[in-house]
Amino acid sequence: xxxxxxxxxxxxxxxxxxxxxxxxxxxxxxxxxxxxxxxxxxxxxxxxxxxxxxxxxxxxxxxxxxxxxxxxxxxxxxxxxxxxxxxxxxxxxxxxxxxxxxxxxxxxxxxxxxxxxxxxxxxxxxxxxxxxxxxxxxxxxxxxxxxx
Amino acid sequence: xxxxxxxxxxxxxxxxxxxxxxxxxxxxxxxxxxxxxxxxxxxxxxxxxxxxxxxxxxxxxxxxxxxxxxxxxxxxxxxxxxxxxxxxxxxxxxxxxxxxxxxxxxxxxxxxxxxxxxxxxxxxxxxxxxxxxxxxx
Ligand SMILES: Nc1ncnc2c1ncn2[C@@H]1O[C@H](COP(=O)(O)OP(=O)(O)OP(=O)(O)O)[C@@H](O)[C@H]1O
Ligand SMILES: [Mg+2]
Numbered sequence: 145x146x147x148x149x150x151x152x153x154x155x156x157x158x159x160x161x162x163x164x165x166x167x168x169x170x171x172x173x174x175x176x177x178x179x180x181x182x183x184x185x186x187x188x189x190x191x192x193x194x195x196x197x198x199x200x201x202x203x204x205x206x207x208x209x210x211x212x213x214x215x216x217x218x219x220x221x222x223x224x225x226x227x228x229x230x231x232x233x234x235x236x237x238x239x240x241x242x243x244x245x246x247x248x249x250x251x252x253x254x255x256x257x258x259x260x261x262x263x264x265x266x267x268x269x270x271x272x273x274x275x276x277x278x279x280x281x282x283x284x285x286x287x288x289x290x291x292x
Numbered sequence: 293x294x295x296x297x298x299x300x301x302x303x304x305x306x307x308x309x310x311x312x313x314x315x316x317x318x319x320x321x322x323x324x325x326x327x328x329x330x331x332x333x334x335x336x337x338x339x340x341x342x343x344x345x346x347x348x349x350x351x352x353x354x355x356x357x358x359x360x361x362x363x364x365x366x367x368x369x370x371x372x373x374x375x376x377x378x379x380x381x382x383x384x385x386x387x388x389x390x391x392x393x394x395x396x397x398x399x400x401x402x403x404x405x406x407x408x409x410x411x412x413x414x415x416x417x418x419x420x421x422x423x424x425x426x427x428x429x
Contacts, residue, residue, distance in 0.1 A: 194393075
């Protein structure tokens with residue numbers, strides 16, 4: 145199991161445009177601290193930008209929780225995007241490329257899933273939505289990571 | 293947080309080089325700023341002799357579906373005013389991410405840098421601007 149260090153969890157509000165920018169900066173900084181490669185950083189920041197915008201636009205605002213993970217010597221970053229908005233009735237449909245109820249491209253959820261290692265979505269109509277993603281620092285053998 | 297929304301004139305400079313508009317996007321682009329930029333560029337193309345727009349995104353760290361859509365709409369708007377738009381200098385990690393996101397930006401001409409973009413625009417308009425060092429997004 146991935147160990148969570150609660151001291152390493154921070155919460156970032158998502159209430160405005162400027163907050164989206166702050167979310168991107170926080171994720172970039174934490175990913176760089178964990179020595180993620182540049183491509184991995186950019187993928188995770190992009191996924192975070194998509195999910196945070198959904199939290200703002202569809203969820204009516206909420207927050208992101210960002211937690212560093214240790215897993216057998218491999219570092220990871222776990223991001224949760226939480227709102228108590230209307231929820232998603234048909235998750236399978238919402239995860240389909242091109243599906244949107246707004247005026248977007250319908251790529252946010254499906255695209256974000258492709259950009260991370262682990263993706264879970266927990267939603268219920270009327271009860272809000274939580275999307276959690278994890279990316280593990282790239283392919284260094286575990287033994288090498290452990291001594292770092 | 294302490295970030296304040298910077299004056300848009302300093303955040304996104306738009307320079308006129310003859311008949312070409314050079315737009316240099318740097319760093320963090322707020323959603324509202326991106327929309328404002330779209331508005332500004334469309335107006336500048338509409339009321340002038342502008343025949344080409346170069347958007348330099350070499351300073352942009354991520355392009356998500358929102359910014360991608362704004363860029364595509366800027367190009368579509370300029371096209372309606374008979375101007376061509378070239379997206380210049382996309383970082384390799386941004387390009388890789390866009391492909392995986394599923395955002396291929398069809399209809400947007402890209403160039404490796406501003407110099408290539410200028411060369412591209414100097415040529416007579418070809419349907420897809422082929423033949424110069426450009427790449428798909
Ligand atoms: N947090 C959320 N709360 C409620 N509904 C959501 C939430 N996130 C996504 N959705 C629903 O899922 C749909 C698909 O989301 P997705 O991010 O894939 O596309 P989009 O936001 O519509 O467009 P894009 O992200 O490409 O600009 C949305 O149109 C919306 O109906
Ligand atoms: Mg979205």
